[in-house]
Amino acid sequence: MLHAVGVELRAIWSARALVWVLTKREVAARHAGTAAGIVWPYIQPLLTVAAYYLVFDVVFSMRLGDGAPTHAVGTYLIVGALPWMAFCDAISRGMNSLIDAGGLLHKNPLPPVLFVVRSVLASAVVFAPLLLLLALAYAPLHGFGLPTLSLPLLLLLQWGVCLLLAYVLAILAAALRDTVQMVGFLLSVGIYLSPVLFPMALFPERWRWVLWLNPMTAPVQGYQQVLLQGAWPLPAVWWVLLAWMGVLVLVLNLLIERSRDQLVDWL
Template sequence: MLHAFGNELRAVWSARSLVWVLTRREVAARHAGTAAGILWPYLQPLLTVAAYYLVFDVVFAMRLGDGAPTHAVGTFLVVGALPWMAFCDAVARGMNSLIDAGGLLQKNPLPPVLFVTRSVLASALVFAPLLLLLALAYTPLHRFAWPVVAFPLLVLVQWAICLLLAYVLAILAAALRDTVQMVGFLLSVGIYLSPVLFPMTLFPERWRWVLWLNPMAAPVQGYQQILLQGSWPAASVWWVSCAWMVVLVLALNVLVARSRDQLVDWL
């Protein structure tokens, strides 16, 4: 049933050494020619979350109402904003990976999935240390309660969703370039349709189901429950995330099978 998807997994595993080399080169290319060097990819996310905390918690001292996992607005925003930035970076770069590698793919019979995997892994290498710092900054508030062990699993779930979604979009972008423009717009407004900027409890209950259409809604809610409340992620976090992965795997299996002969020509 998932023959095409299984072949993609085997291709990545067989070429895992090449994927690692390509990933390191992409990470290096992100800061090539910059004065800050390897620190540059980390500076923008760090400065962004620092600005959230400074503006909302220190300068304006804004507070959320009852029902929020924490009252400090900046403290709340940081927990969701950093994973959201990681998601946007991985999806956007993965979506463009096949187009960027078009010339190479036309000259070499390499599996296209290697280039999508490279881009998403490169983003993971950049943001994984930042997510670790986020966990280390918040978990002492709850005396390193046991729910913190769910944090690494949730991070892995997020990157699995990123990889699957990026590959789906990369194939669609190869077939129709308008996909890049459309997804870029959705990523820019998607933060407003997720519990990143506001607790889910503040969203009208009758429309709350709309938030679950954002693939990052469930992981972000899980991060908030772990880091802000010191509690285990709700069951809805896991089953919604799993539902997203199942849907993406099925969609990817169909797209890979139908685009196998035309993909390189589209590029």
């Protein structure tokens, strides 16, 4: 039933050494020509979250109301904003990966999936250490309790969703370039339809189901529950993440089967 996805997974495994080489080159290209060098991709998101803390917690001392997992606004924003930045970076770069590699794919019979994996892995190389720093900064607030053990699984599922969604969008973008503009708009407004900027409790109850349509709502909820409350992620977090992965696998399998013979020509 999922033959096409299985073929792609075998192609990734067979070319895993090449994928790693491509990933290292992708990461190097992000800081090429900069004075800060390899640290530049890490400095940008760190400065962003530092600004959140400085402005909201230090300068204005803003506080959230009842129902929030924490009352400090900056402290709350950082936990959701950093994973959201990781998601946007992986989706944007992964979606454009096939278009950017079009010339190379025309000249070399390489599996297109390698270039999507390269882009998403490069984002993981940059943001995974930052998310680890986030965990190390917040976990002591709850004495490094057992719920912190759920963070690696949350990260793995988040990147799994990113890879699947990026590949789906990369195929759609190859077929229809308008996909890039549409997804860019959705990423810009999607942060307002997630618990990144405000607790879910502040969203009208009868419309909260809309937030779960955002693929980042579940992992952000999980990070907030672990890092801000010292609690295990609720079962809904895991079920929604697994549901997203299941749906994306089915959609991806269909798209690969339908586009296999035309994909390179579209590029």
